Amino acid sequence: MRIIAGKFKGKVLTKFDLDTTRPTSDLIREALFDKIGVDVDCSTFLDLFSGTGAVGIEALSRNAKFCYFVDSEKSAINIIKKNLSKISADNFEVINNKFDVALKGFAKQNLTFDFVFLDPPYKSDFAERAIDMLIELGLVNENSLIVWEHDSSKLNYVENSFKDFKTKKYGQKFLTYIYTTK
Numbered sequence: 001m002r003i004i005a006g007k008f009k010g011k012v013l014t015k016f017d018l019d020t021t022r023p024t025s026d027l028i029r030e031a032l033f034d035k036i037g038v039d040v041d042c043s044t045f046l047d048l049f050s051g052t053g054a055v056g057i058e059a060l061s062r063n064a065k066f067c068y069f070v071d072s073e074k075s076a077i078n079i080i081k082k083n084l085s086k087i088s089a090d091n092f093e094v095i096n097n098k099f100d101v102a103l104k105g106f107a108k109q110n111l112t113f114d115f116v117f118l119d120p121p122y123k124s125d126f127a128e129r130a131i132d133m134l135i136e137l138g139l140v141n142e143n144s145l146i147v148w149e150h151d152s153s154k155l156n157y158v159e160n161s162f163k164d165f166k167t168k169k170y171g172q173k174f175l176t177y178i179y180t181t182k
Contacts, residue, residue, distance in 0.1 A: 024055050025173075045115045
């Protein structure tokens with residue numbers, strides 16, 4: 001696992017094997033950042049269910065203004081911190097908490113995010129709940145983009161829940177881009 005592009009391009013990140021964590025592949029990260037392109041520059045990025053932190057670190061490499069990493073697993077937090085120590089950046093915060101608690105905390109701070117990347121356990125309803133909370137708590141604005149990595153079991157939910165979205169398939173995984181434009 002490596003950083004694909006930007007100022008930290010080529011840095012090798014630590015990966016690990018936990019039942020609760022499935023690192024986002026280089027292919028998926030490359031597709032994601034090809035899609036969002038230079039818009040990540042000077043953005044506020046939320047890597048929710050961070051795992052190894054690879055997606056958020058990729059955002060920092062591509063000049064995100066600030067990145068928040070959230071994961072409830074202490075072992076994942078340790079890997080995120082280890083990976084962040086491999087780059088020269090200080091414009092991030094690592095939060096070891098459940099996603100709903102973290103999102104409520106962000107709302108209390110009046111934070112908003114330009115990009116939110118969600119990669120929770122596929123069999124959970126965490127992404128659905130997180131998306132609802134992001135919108136209800138005002139953590140996204142009319143120009144924000146929520147990107148959700150999921151499997152085919154979530155396709156019906158996506159099609160029935162969002163008006164402005166695009167879904168792309170990569171092997172057995174999907175990236176759904178949910179536009180918050182009003």
